Amino acid sequence: MRLGKSCNVNGSHNVINARYWIIHTMRLGFLVCLLVGCSQPTAGPEEVPPPSVSVSRPIQREVAEWDEYTGRFEAVETVEVRARVGGYLEKVNFKDGSLVKKGDLLFVIDPRPYKAALGRAQGELARAQARRDLAKNELARARRLFEKRVISEEAFDTRDKNLREAEAAVQAAQAAVEEARLNLEFTEVRAPISGRISRQLVTEGNLVNDNIGMSTLLTTIVSIDPIYVYFEVDEQAYLRHGARRRTGEQGTLQSAAIPVFVGLADEEGFPHEGRLDFLDNRFDPAVGTIRARAVVDNPDGLLTPGLFARVKLPGGEKVPAVLVDDKAILTDQDRKYVYVLDAENRAQRRDIKLGRMSEGLRIVTEGLSADDVVVVYGVQKIFFPGMAVIPQFIDMGAPPPPPPGPKLNAGNEPPPADRTREPNA
Structure with a gap:
């Protein structure tokens, strides 16, 4: 019995040792495989080149100041x-x-009723004229008899008054005929x-x-030609251009012939030219504006009373301005900005303030200078400020460059052109 128990104990011990060595061997094999795998080089992701964008420098030139308003066309005559x-x-x-x-x-x-009324009035006139003629004859006879002292002075005066009454009746009848004739014309x-x-x-x-x-x-x-356009001028613009609006020694508004340019809602620019001919005598204190009026020639009848109008009123002398393409301007809530390139060709955000349009370009009042390099096309490729880009210079206001065509066969590719240089550089 002791011998059997001893054999069982030794057998269990051998099984435990065998399991231990198997687990230990597996761990060593896994560690060796891990070390061998880490020592082998792995292929990393390819580096993405910076995107290509079209850039240009802002244009600096002198532009004429003007103010833009909205108005309505009204007929010169309405009946x-x-x-x-x-x-x-x-x-x-x-x-x-x-x-x-x-x-x-x-x-x-x-x-027909008015023709009848005219005939009746003409009959009354003929009757009055006959009575007047009779009164004239009676007065002539009375005068001869009175000179011979055949009739009294009272009878002579009666004949004279009868003639005056007959002449007044003729005048009334003539007026009635004229009235009837007018009614017939009406x-x-x-x-x-x-x-x-x-x-x-x-x-x-x-x-x-x-x-x-x-x-x-x-x-x-x-009426169609000419036509009026009424618009409201704000107080600041009135004060800014007040010298050209005043009368007196400088003459009236009509003699000054201040030009006004007008465009319809669906027209580009302001193709219709007119002149300012009226400015009201007081400001409306409720809205702080004063009413102005321009007269515009309308020979083809295109401008219709009641239509909405865009009005451009030129200001003073020309002033220097910086202009960019509208396609380069981005919006962030209430802010306007563009991307400009730094010395390392990295796109940096630049907040700007805008003015009006001038010959297809937008005036930038603050934030840019003529030396800045502005991204015009490809702004959608810039994901964050400071991103590196490859600039391709174009003229400001030019159309976008054509997309790259298919690559040519190896050995037949032409030498790449240097498109990173500024035009006319």
């Missing part, structure tokens, strides 16, 4: 065509929205001005009236 006599509308003699000339026949109101409603007519507000067969203050509105006409 509401109303009935001056009552009656049934017999005829409409124009097409809606057409151009009419002064004196053109527009409407015809039934003239049955033909004619264009009071030349321009573009609106639609007919009353159709044929309707009854129109001529009550004072309530006469029937038939249509409207607005």
Whole structure:
């Protein structure tokens, strides 16, 4: 029994030793493999070259100062065509929205009642004239009899007064005839001005009236050429350019002929030229502006009353300015900025302040000088300030360079051109 127990103990001990050596051997093998793997070189990621961007130096030149405003076109003449006599509308003699000339026949109101009234007035005039002639004859006879002392002075005076009364009746009858003739003329409603007519507000067969203050509105006409544009000038601009607005020794606004340039909402620039002809006599204290008006020639009728207008009012003398392409300007909330290159060709952010447009370029009032190198195309390739780039100089305002074409076969590639130099360098 003792011998059997001793054998079991020795067998268990041998099993434990074998397991220990197996685990130890595996650990050594893993350590050797790890050391061997770390000693072998590994391939790292390839270095990405800096992106290529198009850059240019800002343009510095003298530009004329001006102020831009918004306004509305208004007709020089606007007429509401109303009935001056009552009656049934017999005829409409124009097409809606057409151009009419002064004196053109527009409407015809039934003239028959007014022809009858004219005939009646002419009859009354003839009767009054006959009574006047009779009174003249009676006065002549009375004068001869009075000289012979056949009739009294009182009878002579009566004949004289009868003649005066007859002459007054003739004048009244003549006025009635003239009134009836005018009413007959008013049955033909004619264009009071030349321009573009609106639609007919009353159709044929309707009854129109001529009550004072309530006469029937038939249509409207607005003049076309020339045309007014009204706009509001702020107080600062008024004070800045006030010397050119004053009257007195410098002459009136009309004689000064201050130029004004106007453009529509869908037009590039300000292609229509006019002149300032009116400035109001006081500022509106509620908004701090004063109303101004310019008159613009409109021979083709393109400028229509009521249209929105962009107005450019030139200021004083030319001043030096720095200009860049709008495509180089980026926006960060309420800030405007561009990327400029430092001496190591790294893109650095530069906050700027902008002015108006001038000949397709944007005026920069603060933040740039003519010596800076500005990134124009490829700003989307710059992920963070300080990023290195490869500059390719172009002219400011030039279109973007064409994308690189497919590579040529090996051995047939032309020598690369030096595109990093400034144009005309």
